[in-house]
Amino acid sequence: MVQLTLIAVGSLKESYLREAAAEYKKRLSAFCKLTEIELKEHKLPEDPTEKEIASALSAEGKEILAAVPPKAYKIALCVEGKRFTSPAFAEKLGEIFARTGEVAFIIGSSHGLSEEVKQAADLSLSVSDMTFPHQLFRVMLLEILYRSFQIRRGGKYHK
Amino acid sequence: MVQLTLIAVGSLKESYLREAAAEYKKRLSAFCKLTEIELKEHKLPEDPTEKEIASALSAEGKEILAAVPPKAYKIALCVEGKRFTSPAFAEKLGEIFARTGEVAFIIGSSHGLSEEVKQAADLSLSVSDMTFPHQLFRVMLLEILYRSFQIRRGGKYHK
Numbered sequence: 001m002v003q004l005t006l007i008a009v010g011s012l013k014e015s016y017l018r019e020a021a022a023e024y025k026k027r028l029s030a031f032c033k034l035t036e037i038e039l040k041e042h043k044l045p046e047d048p049t050e051k052e053i054a055s056a057l058s059a060e061g062k063e064i065l066a067a068v069p070p071k072a073y074k075i076a077l078c079v080e081g082k083r084f085t086s087p088a089f090a091e092k093l094g095e096i097f098a099r100t101g102e103v104a105f106i107i108g109s110s111h112g113l114s115e116e117v118k119q120a121a122d123l124s125l126s127v128s129d130m131t132f133p134h135q136l137f138r139v140m141l142l143e144i145l146y147r148s149f150q151i152r153r154g155g156k157y158h159k
Numbered sequence: 160m161v162q163l164t165l166i167a168v169g170s171l172k173e174s175y176l177r178e179a180a181a182e183y184k185k186r187l188s189a190f191c192k193l194t195e196i197e198l199k200e201h202k203l204p205e206d207p208t209e210k211e212i213a214s215a216l217s218a219e220g221k222e223i224l225a226a227v228p229p230k231a232y233k234i235a236l237c238v239e240g241k242r243f244t245s246p247a248f249a250e251k252l253g254e255i256f257a258r259t260g261e262v263a264f265i266i267g268s269s270h271g272l273s274e275e276v277k278q279a280a281d282l283s284l285s286v287s288d289m290t291f292p293h294q295l296f297r298v299m300l301l302e303i304l305y306r307s308f309q310i311r312r313g314g315k316y317h318k
């Protein structure tokens with residue numbers, strides 16, 4: 001069974017998002033071993049400067065890279081990444097699983113991801129040109145993963 | 160206050176998605192009068208043919224168009240639509256509100272929208288190349304609307 005690690009900066013504060021995530025994790029357990037790692041968002045002052053944001057992202061980035069399992073294929077979620085349709089992403093995941101059974105997905109904080117993390121990623125994935133809150137985005141990613149496994153299995157979930 | 164109508168085919172079955180939608184509707188009440196209209200999804204047999212799907216979409220489409228307030232600017236959500244960043248969409252909404260205070264957003268069923276609805280729309284909006292379940296997508300759209308109002312107000316929600 002493939003091992004997925006979801007590394008996210010910030011926690012799921014809203015109970016309805018925790019419930020949504022729990023439901024997807026239950027469904028995903030049929031397809032993979034999923035580990036979630038929540039890192040603390042670095043606190044920023046009101047109206048942070050560019051430099052303060054960069055410094056927080058850099059510190060978060062170091063913790064992210066330290067949390068990635070050593071042999072995992074790293075997929076960073078960022079708006080400037082590559083776009084896939086659902087079937088194309090399911091196929092891409094299949095290609096990755098053919099090479100390695102360990103994949104890490106990285107979701108940044110509300111300010112995004114540091115350049116170091118983007119450079120270290122094996123693939124940058126863009127889901128939308130629009131910005132979503134990182135909490136809701138985590139549920140969207142779990143849905144994307146669940147749909148990918150369903151497409152690979154040939155289920156009727158994806159019509 | 161602008162009047163938004165959200166027309167969706169299918170209901171929010173999961174309690175956590177209803178809670179998420181309720182939270183966004185509460186937040187949106189500061190910015191607009193939002194009316195939700197849920198239409199029934201037309202039942203399809205197992206493994207429907209193309210013709211059966213087209214017939215269900217056409218029937219749903221007629222109900223959708225009948226539900227749109229007569230003077231509303233119509234925005235259809237579909238994968239082949241136009242893409243916007245969050246600030247660009249906030250600006251677009253501002254342009255629309257300058258012309259009319261009534262906007263209808265249309266979310267189709269899991270099979271999408273009929274050609275009639277797409278043709279009748281004033282704008283087709285694509286949020287992602289990936290497919291999301293229409294229930295989760297409704298929450299994503301409410302988030303997009305809330306973010307747009309926050310951007311227009313100059314709030315700190317969108318960083």
